[in-house]
Amino acid sequence: MxxxxxxxxxxxxxxxxxxxxxxxxxxxxxxxxxxxxxxxxxxxxxxxxxxxxxxxxxxxxxxxxxxxxxxxxxxxxxxxxxxxxxxxxxxxxxxxxxxxxxxxxxxxxxxxxxxxxxxxxxxxxxxxxxxxxxxxxxxxxxxxxxxxxxxxxxxxxxxxGSDESKKGFERMEEKVLQYEAEADTSEDLTHEGRSLDEEFDKLNNDHGEIDDELAELKKKIGKE
Missing domain, CATH: 1.10.287 (Helix Hairpins)
Structure with missing residues (x-):
């Protein structure tokens, strides 16, 4: 050519x-x-x-x-x-x-x-x-x-696909897992605190109902 x-x-x-x-x-x-x-x-x-x-x-x-x-x-x-x-x-x-x-x-x-x-x-x-x-x-x-x-x-x-990229993704994944764990722990503590308060409120309510019922019963039998 x-x-x-x-x-x-x-x-x-x-x-x-x-x-x-x-x-x-x-x-x-x-x-x-x-x-x-x-x-x-x-x-x-x-x-x-x-x-x-x-x-x-x-x-x-x-x-x-x-x-x-x-x-x-x-x-x-x-x-x-x-x-x-x-x-x-x-x-x-x-x-x-x-x-x-x-x-x-x-x-x-x-x-x-x-x-x-x-x-x-x-x-x-x-x-x-x-x-x-x-x-x-x-x-x-x-x-x-x-x-x-x-x-x-x-x-x-x-x-x-390099090792550096993979390591970077792994680090980010660990951070996300850590954030999730911290969020779960915070929710558990909040739930525990809320449950304890609810039990005391229930206890107080239960005692009040019993006292009222006891007073009513005494009234009926003339003991008051």
């Missing part, structure tokens, strides 16, 4: 591992690779545009030279019909020169046309490869983000 890109060679697992070993961010590095590829594509697009412009210029000059060849040929015929052999000879001499120039321009255009086709094919392949690597970059970035998230979660879970 990247056989057409001068700044980026390959993006494979070994390179990702190397990035991680160097504490480089794979997501940022992949974005940089894509920017480099985009820059290379832009350079090739510029070269293709210049080559096409040069090709068109050569084609126009070759066509113009060929048109002059045909023009001089007709002029030579016209001069011969007019009986002006000297003029016809001059036209034929210029025709020969134009033929040589047209031939050279045609060869140059054909070569330029081949070069343009090569650059077009190269550009098309670069763009296809860029799209493939863009998809791969998106996949690798998603995997990198997923790995980061899993690592963060694992570290969090590890911290939650």
């Amino acid at each position: 990247f056989k057409f890109f001068k700044r980026v060679s390959t993006v494979v697992s070994s390179e990702l591992n190397a990035m991680l070993d160097k504490a480089e961010d794979p997501v940022k590095m992949l974005d940089q690779f894509m920017r480099d590829m985009e820059s290379d594509i832009q350079e090739v697009e510029s070269a293709v545009a210049k080559q096409i412009a040069n090709e068109k210029m050569l084609k126009r000059k070759a066509d113009d030279a060929q048109a002059k060849v045909e023009k001089r040929h007709k002029q030579a015929e016209q001069a011969i019909e007019a009986g002006n052999d000297d003029l016809a000879k001059r036209a034929l001499e210029n025709k020969v020169e134009q033929e040589k120039q047209a031939e050279l321009l045609q060869e140059s255009w054909e070569q330029a046309n081949k070069d343009s086709n090569v650059l077009r094919d190269k550009l098309d392949e670069m763009k296809k490869e860029y799209q493939q690597m863009k998809l791969k970059k998106d996949s690798l970035q998603a995997r990198a983000e997923s790995a980061k998230t899993r690592t963060k979660m694992n570290r969090t879970m590890s911290a939650i």
Whole structure:
């Protein structure tokens, strides 16, 4: 891959591992690779545009030279019909020169046309490869983000399950149990104090009822 890109060679697992070993961010590095590829594509697009412009210029000059060849040929015929052999000879001499120039321009255009086709094919392949690597970059970035998230979660879970955390929970549990025990003891003391008072109140009430009943009974039998 990247056989057409001068700044980026390959993006494979070994390179990702190397990035991680160097504490480089794979997501940022992949974005940089894509920017480099985009820059290379832009350079090739510029070269293709210049080559096409040069090709068109050569084609126009070759066509113009060929048109002059045909023009001089007709002029030579016209001069011969007019009986002006000297003029016809001059036209034929210029025709020969134009033929040589047209031939050279045609060869140059054909070569330029081949070069343009090569650059077009190269550009098309670069763009296809860029799209493939863009998809791969998106996949690798998603995997990198997923790995980061899993690592963060694992570290969090590890911290939650650590001995220090467990000891902290145990201490808090002991405090809660202590609070509960203190609350129960306070309730028991309150209940005991309240029960003792209630017994004395009951005793006093019982004695009062007995005294009243005794007085009533004495009254009935005339002992009072």
